[in-house]
Amino acid sequence: MCDIETINPYEEPLTKYFETIIDFIHTYNRLNKILLKDAQKYSQEGSIYDATSALVISDWTGSTDNGWKINYYTGTIKEVNKKNYPDEISKILSREFGMAYAQCFEAFETLLKDLIYIKIQNDHNFKNLLPNNDYSRQSIKEGTDLFKLVRKAGGERFRKYSKENNCKFRFKEMFTIISEIRHAITHSKGVLATAKIPNDNYYKALFKYLMPFNDLEGEKILLKFEYDMFYNLLIYLSEFGYQIFKILSEEDNYECKIL
Numbered sequence: 498m499c500d501i502e503t504i505n506p507y508e509e510p511l512t513k514y515f516e517t518i519i520d521f522i523h524t525y526n527r528l529n530k531i532l533l534k535d536a537q538k539y540s541q542e543g544s545i546y547d548a549t550s551a552l553v554i555s556d557w558t559g560s561t562d563n564g565w566k567i568n569y570y571t572g573t574i575k576e577v578n579k580k581n582y583p584d585e586i587s588k589i590l591s592r593e594f595g596m597a598y599a600q601c602f603e604a605f606e607t608l609l610k611d612l613i614y615i616k617i618q619n620d621h622n623f624k625n626l627l628p629n630n631d632y633s634r635q636s637i638k639e640g641t642d643l644f645k646l647v648r649k650a651g652g653e654r655f656r657k658y659s660k661e662n663n664c665k666f667r668f669k670e671m672f673t674i675i676s677e678i679r680h681a682i683t684h685s686k687g688v689l690a691t692a693k694i695p696n697d698n699y700y701k702a703l704f705k706y707l708m709p710f711n712d713l714e715g716e717k718i719l720l721k722f723e724y725d726m727f728y729n730l731l732i733y734l735s736e737f738g739y740q741i742f743k744i745l746s747e748e749d750n751y752e753c754k755i756l
Contacts, residue, residue: 505751506619510611511742517604518735521597522728529590529724536586539579546579587723594722595682601731602679608738609647610637612745616650620749623650644672651744658744664736667699671737674704675730678720687720707733 539546552573555566577585614634617624626649637643648655659668681689691713694704701713710721746753
């Protein structure tokens with residue numbers, strides 16, 4: 498069990514991944530406190546808040562004023578006042594937490610790619626199991642294809658840990674849900690098609706556990722985030738990444754006692 502004294506090549510990408518996660522946690526913890534305090538400030542009696550922004554652009558192929566661009570008002574405005582400011586802050590925080598989560602998921606996939614590439618370089622038996630002869634890091638696909646490689650690299654140990662872990666997280670189901678959350682944020686402005694979450698009791702329970710302010714009702718839902726939920730998601734992403742690191746380290750008999 499990971500007791501041979503040798504350099505573990507999987508450790509460096511894991512460390513970089515952890516550094517990415519803690520950077521987001523640190524930054525967005527501060528952002529959350531500042532904006533909530535601001536919303537509270539302008540909700541007090543006697544406070545005044547009124548802000549308006551207008552979208553002004555130029556026509557790249559239009560006329561100019563002696564070479565200077567001419568700006569035009571598009572008719573698109575954004576208005577926020579004292580009455581709706583607290584709701585606006587909640588929307589801003591939810592959006593920002595969602596986008597930050599999506600970036601952390603990208604970091605998670607980057608970690609998996611790095612680990613698999615290291616496995617390819619050091620394990621000829623695993624390399625021979627790959628469906629093509631392109632062993633470059635760029636050839637490693639994302640999404641379900643990447644996760645299939647992780648499962649293959651982890652072998653029986655992957656299946657064992659997926660069935661037996663303290664959180665009762667099944668790894669495939671976990672990956673499916675966190676992937677769909679990220680996809681909704683990145684490609685659908687945070688709107689999740691509920692059919693993307695399989696109609697299965699475990700999937701539904703896991704989704705509710707990870708996203709407690711969101712109900713899988715109707716055809717589509719706008720995902721809602723708040724800081725504690727965002728923080729927990731990033732911790733789960735960190736722990737998931739560590740589990741993959743641990744599995745591959747143990748499979749290859751590397752030291753993995755970094756916790």
